[in-house]
């Protein structure tokens with residue numbers, strides 16, 4: 560099968576996730592095209608047997624590249640199997656308020672773009688003080704101090720559960736093959 564994986568990233572974790580997923584699908588014998596969402600101008604989605612879109616949440620919103628692409632392509636995307644990987648720090652825990660926020664973010668996104676993915680997977684992202692400006696560092700230190708009180712806040716930390724992500728991708732692929 561031929562799979563398109565397109566992503567938007569701000570600090571790099573979603574790119575890492577998209578590359579990891581691309582390798583996993585390629586290793587299972589499929590053809591994979593991997594590209595940033597900002598570089599899909601003119602792409603023919605009909606060439607693909609399935610499409611994976613990935614983006615991360617910042618202040619309750621996905622990157623505009625995702626929103627614009629999903630809005631532009633909603634009709635076409637609804638005609639083929641799709642998987643949406645939503646990357647966030649809220650997905651790194653079990654806080655009901657955090658998960659309520661995730662649900663609202665995805666509802667607003669789906670209403671604004673008209674695209675409802677066949678499958679939506681929330682993926683825990685990363686805390687990356689090495690990439691933040693002073694304000695972001697201040698805000699994110701407070702978020703992580705609350706979420707993960709034992710963490711040394713000076714260093715980057717990845718919360719992505721690679722095994723769980725792999726299982727989700729495999730299950731989506733199996734449904735496609737079936």
Ligand SMILES: Cc1cc2nc3c(=O)[nH]c(=O)nc-3n(C[C@H](O)[C@H](O)[C@H](O)COP(=O)(O)O)c2cc1C
Nearest residue numbers: 569570571572573615617618619647648649684685
């Ligand atoms: C300024 C800023 C705002 C963020 N806002 C949210 C948010 O509203 N909800 C959330 O769950 N995660 C939030 N995050 C966490 C990111 O989603 C997480 O770090 C993710 O791994 C970023 O992915 P990227 O590196 O691909 O951009 C925020 C991170 C930063 C730096």
